[in-house]
Amino acid sequence: MTQTPEQSVRKVSVQCTLNGQPTEFLAAPYLSLLEVLRETLGLTGTKEGCNDGNCGACTVNVDGRIVDSCLMLGAEAEGKTIETIEGVAPAGGLHPLQQAFLEEAALQCGICTPGFLVSAKALLEREPDADEPRIRLWLAGNLCRCTGYDKIIRAVEKARDEMK
Amino acid sequence: MHPYQYIPATNITEAVSLLARYGPRARVMAGGTDLLVQLRGERYELDAVVDAKAIPELMALTLAKDGALSIGAAVPCYQVYEDEAIVAAFPGIIDAASLIGGIQVQSRASLGGNLCNATPSADGICPLIVHSAVVTLTGVGGTRTMPVEEFTTGPGRNALGHGEMLVKIDLPKPAAHFGAAYQRFIPRNEMDIAVVGVASAVTLDASGQKIDSARIALASVGPTPIFAKKASDFLAGQPATEETFAKAGEIASTEATPISDMRGTIEQRHHLVGVLTRRTLAQAVQRARGNS
Numbered sequence: 001m002t003q004t005p006e007q008s009v010r011k012v013s014v015q016c017t018l019n020g021q022p023t024e025f026l027a028a029p030y031l032s033l034l035e036v037l038r039e040t041l042g043l044t045g046t047k048e049g050c051n052d053g054n055c056g057a058c059t060v061n062v063d064g065r066i067v068d069s070c071l072m073l074g075a076e077a078e079g080k081t082i083e084t085i086e087g088v089a090p091a092g093g094l095h096p097l098q099q100a101f102l103e104e105a106a107l108q109c110g111i112c113t114p115g116f117l118v119s120a121k122a123l124l125e126r127e128p129d130a131d132e133p134r135i136r137l138w139l140a141g142n143l144c145r146c147t148g149y150d151k152i153i154r155a156v157e158k159a160r161d162e163m164k
Numbered sequence: 165m166h167p168y169q170y171i172p173a174t175n176i177t178e179a180v181s182l183l184a185r186y187g188p189r190a191r192v193m194a195g196g197t198d199l200l201v202q203l204r205g206e207r208y209e210l211d212a213v214v215d216a217k218a219i220p221e222l223m224a225l226t227l228a229k230d231g232a233l234s235i236g237a238a239v240p241c242y243q244v245y246e247d248e249a250i251v252a253a254f255p256g257i258i259d260a261a262s263l264i265g266g267i268q269v270q271s272r273a274s275l276g277g278n279l280c281n282a283t284p285s286a287d288g289i290c291p292l293i294v295h296s297a298v299v300t301l302t303g304v305g306g307t308r309t310m311p312v313e314e315f316t317t318g319p320g321r322n323a324l325g326h327g328e329m330l331v332k333i334d335l336p337k338p339a340a341h342f343g344a345a346y347q348r349f350i351p352r353n354e355m356d357i358a359v360v361g362v363a364s365a366v367t368l369d370a371s372g373q374k375i376d377s378a379r380i381a382l383a384s385v386g387p388t389p390i391f392a393k394k395a396s397d398f399l400a401g402q403p404a405t406e407e408t409f410a411k412a413g414e415i416a417s418t419e420a421t422p423i424s425d426m427r428g429t430i431e432q433r434h435h436l437v438g439v440l441t442r443r444t445l446a447q448a449v450q451r452a453r454g455n456s
Contacts, residue, residue: 009167029170030213032200052201054355056268065242065271071197072272075170076215119267140354141266 016077018043019087027074034058036074037084045085047111049143056142059115060084066122068141085114088121097121097159106155108146116142120156124163132157166209174218176302176331182214184304184327192216192329194238195272197265198281221331222276227253231337237276237330242267244275254335255451256291256344256363263287263348266355276330282316282388289316289389290363290381291346295335303328313381316388341368341376343452345444348383349436358384359428362416362440364448368404372453375399380412380441385420385433392419395441409445413438 011026018041027036034051037043037060049057051070058069061083088095097117100106107113116139123130123138130138135156136149144152173179183190190212193199203210216222222238227249235244241261244250251258257275264273264287278288279299289312297312304327312333315323324330338344348361361383367376378399380392395416402408422433 009169012170028167030165030168030203051204053197053265053269056266059268062271066268067271068197068268071195071200071269073170073196073200073213076172076196076217078172137354138267141268 034069100159104155194277259346285384293381294365294379345447360436364444385422413441
């Protein structure tokens, strides 16, 4: 039987920490982290927008830095500590950012929201006093086609003030 | 998409022997922010992606005691612009490293990758040219160096030979009274590809009024980033005035060979080279005066 290309590339075994839990998965080496999260691990909170690094809908936190999970291979997750939108809320509640997004109506269709939340959380953890220009610049890698951004910025500012 | 293997190399010898074995069927990955998109878009096929991020030399970022800077080819942009000593001494590089993509991209994308990807519009290359960077390439046959302006040879093409990889980018210590700047024109505020980009560097005399030497480089106005030699040579010995900057902009504009495409026309790009040359020279001079 002729070998298909898919069969000629062996799956790789990857161990990482995902949303605080030791996690192991087996995946084809050419799959993006986004594909692994959604399809292999069933964590569909992380969204696919453009799939080429423009929109930020797939933003996750890897070792304390935000990255577009479409621009990283799942195989690269070996040994890494990863947080997705599923890891943002504390048990039994919402993160202040999530609460502020609700109160400020900072979303409409919601596809971009997980990426905005993961990005904004990383900013406020690093820079608890981030001002509006800083928030806008930090979130430049996250696109939203519904809100016009102002509501998102206001929600992040509200969460910032409440987290102090 | 053609399936490929992912091979994290742990040293240069291993990486170059993989590149030699696979030939054009393998490429080095640093941040992957261009490579993975190109693979997904089926611009080319690979059998292996060689991850360079576990190779110590490619991840080394060193500001030496003598003031020279060495940037490993896979060092992500954020590490460069979050280092305060580098920010103070290498302003042209910082301008570029902090505007390539958004924060997510800067977490992974490297100046070395920007260089190897060799797009004419690359934001990272012109600042390296005006900072007089030298690149180190290693292959199975040994190591060689070249000025960074000789590294890119066409759109998406570079000087790397069979089984060869970019290891590091070395920048000499800037002279006293040195300043540099990079600016680009884009129709948005962030996250876009340069219609035109210009980097300028100047070294002033002790009075801060006269230009001893200058280097200007142009992005997105030719098949590769262009070292604008005529404009650079013109500036030596000139007073650091708006008139001088404007004249240098006119000369630089004649060194640009732009095309018209979806992002801009030939005429617009010639005009922008003049404007951005003037502005980056003014900014570089201002920085040089604060750097005495």
